[in-house]
Amino acid sequence: MKEDRRDGFDPDALRRQFAILNREVAWLDNAATTQRPESVLRAMDEFYRQHNANPRRSVHRLGTEATAVYEQARAATARFVGGAAPEEIVFTSGTTASINLVAAGLARGEIGPGDHVWVSAAEHHSNWVPWQKAVHAVGARLQVIPLQPDGRLDLEAFEQGLSGGQTKWVAVAWVSNVLGAVNDVRAICDLAHAARARVLVDGAQGVAHLPVDVAALGCDFFAFSAHKMFGPMGTGVLWGRSSLLQRMEPLFYGGEMIARVEEQTATWADVPYRFEGGTPNVAGVVGLAAAIDWQQALPAAAHAHVAELARQAADGLAALPGVAVLGPTTGAPRPSLVSFTVQGVPAHDVAQVLDERGIAVRAGHMCAQPLLRRLGIESAVRASFAPYNSADEVRRLLAGVQAARKIFT
Ligand SMILES: Cc1ncc(COP(=O)(O)O)c(C=O)c1O
Incomplete structure (x- = not known):
């Protein structure tokens, strides 16, 4: 028109x-899931038609090709979020999986009885329930950033709540999937960091519409799903600061996430591979890379x-x-x-x-x-x-x- x-x-x-x-x-x-352009469908189809193999475990040529496209997608994703290195990117099945990984694999071990974890009143269940489970497991408390009468987050109340010094983690959406508003994530990160707390940003509703730059947002972790940005379902991303990823425990054990397995013990592969146990969704991340290309050409x-x-x-x-x-x-x-x-x-x-x-x-x-x-x-x-x-x-x-x-x- x-x-x-x-x-x-x-x-x-x-x-x-x-x-x-x-x-x-x-x-x-589109906030539930976008549609996919031909270029994304073609890239995924081509992976299965031309290069299909398990990455990072086969010496044959198809295995080498699968590894190459998988790791190229990781590098492209790191550039897309403004990350410093491909190793900061963990591929997951979606935003929900990314948040669960951080809440159970890192946060739970960093909080104790009486500590506070904050979410905002406008969080998706995927950025709420994993934090409930984490605080309940250790006797900590879930605190909620309230809304102002005009519908924006009440950051003054948040700042006041931080002053007690019990806050260890904050989990907040970049864009609310209900209210549609962009939250001032930078301000939330600055307040949280001043209180020595870590911040996870749920980027699911932002990535298709706003330029992503994790350094500018100032967060410690950033989670999103490919299917909300013209890519495939079942593919997601967790970006994390390297120093924090090094401390995080894997959630899924087995497959290629190991360094060495003894009869009674095992050690883990390097970051990020230790978080990607089992055969990964290579076609999915190839589709994500194609979606990034498509979106960046808009x-x-x-x-x-x-x-x-x-x-x-x-x-x-x-x-x-x-x-x-x-x-x-x-x-x-x-x-x-x-x-x-x-x-x-x-x-x-x-x-x-x-x-x-x-x-x-x-x-x-x-x-x-x-x-x-x-x-x-x-x-x-x-x-x-x-x-x-x-x-x-x-x-x-x-x-x-x-x-x-x-x-x-
Ligand atoms: C803000 C937000 N967070 C998390 C999710 C969960 O995403 P996924 O189902 O891809 O894990 C959604 C999906 O609707 C969302 O809108």
Whole structure:
């Protein structure tokens, strides 16, 4: 659509790279998972057709090739996050696995009775439950950074909470998967580090939309999933500071994560291989590398386009009678998504009406039950955008929400 074209960026042309979007669907569920362009599908297909073998264990040529593509993907991922070295990258099955690895493999051993671990009120269950398990295992306490009335994190309350000196770890999302706001992760890291605590950032909802630079964010660990940035499912990344990865315990034992195995004892391979026990998902990380290439070739206008769609959707929804938009309306950038409730209409019914109109959105608790409880709601609807979406799809979303309200109220 002409109105979507800015600075030479044409979402319709981009859309043609996604075979699945030939179906009659407005895919506004990108925060759950994006779609994959042909280049990503081709790269994964080519791995299986041309190079398939287990990496790091076979001397034959296919094994050497598989090792090469696997390690090239690691180097590309390190560059993508602004890491200092490929060895800082651990491949996992996703954000959830990355966070569990840190919470159980390092944090649990660093906290003791009476210590504090902080999460924010807006965390995904994947960045909440692993920390619950860690604190419960050692008699520590989980503390929650509250929300301000305007929906942003209350960093003053956080700073006050840190002053007691019991805090050892902080785990916070870069971008909330419900509120859509970008958290001031740099400020959180600075406060935490001043209190001698470590910080894990859940980057799952940021990586597709914001430039990643772990040094600029100032965190100690950064977790994300390939499938939320145009790559494959079942592939994720944990970036960690080398000195901390050296101290972390593996969670999965066996396969190529060992250095030497005696009958009664074993020693571990170097970092990061000790965290990648078992045959890795080579096609997945090859797909991730292709997704990084694809994403980095996007013009800045593509990201501006996504933010503009999120703004149009948020403004349009807020203007509809009976519709309440969640999260900050001012003051915090909203790069990609908007969640909302419709008075008198259950979220799943809204999503059902939208689906009948060919519009895919997410409805439910969005894996953030503690947040929804704080907001006094049980479920919400979320529309989330990618560069292949259009202003026309936003209009269809708004019309569909109005129709749902008419049907049910
Ligand atoms: C903020 C956030 N963290 C973590 C996750 C979990 O990601 P995965 O299911 O890929 O492990 C999600 C997925 O929705 C998310 O949005």
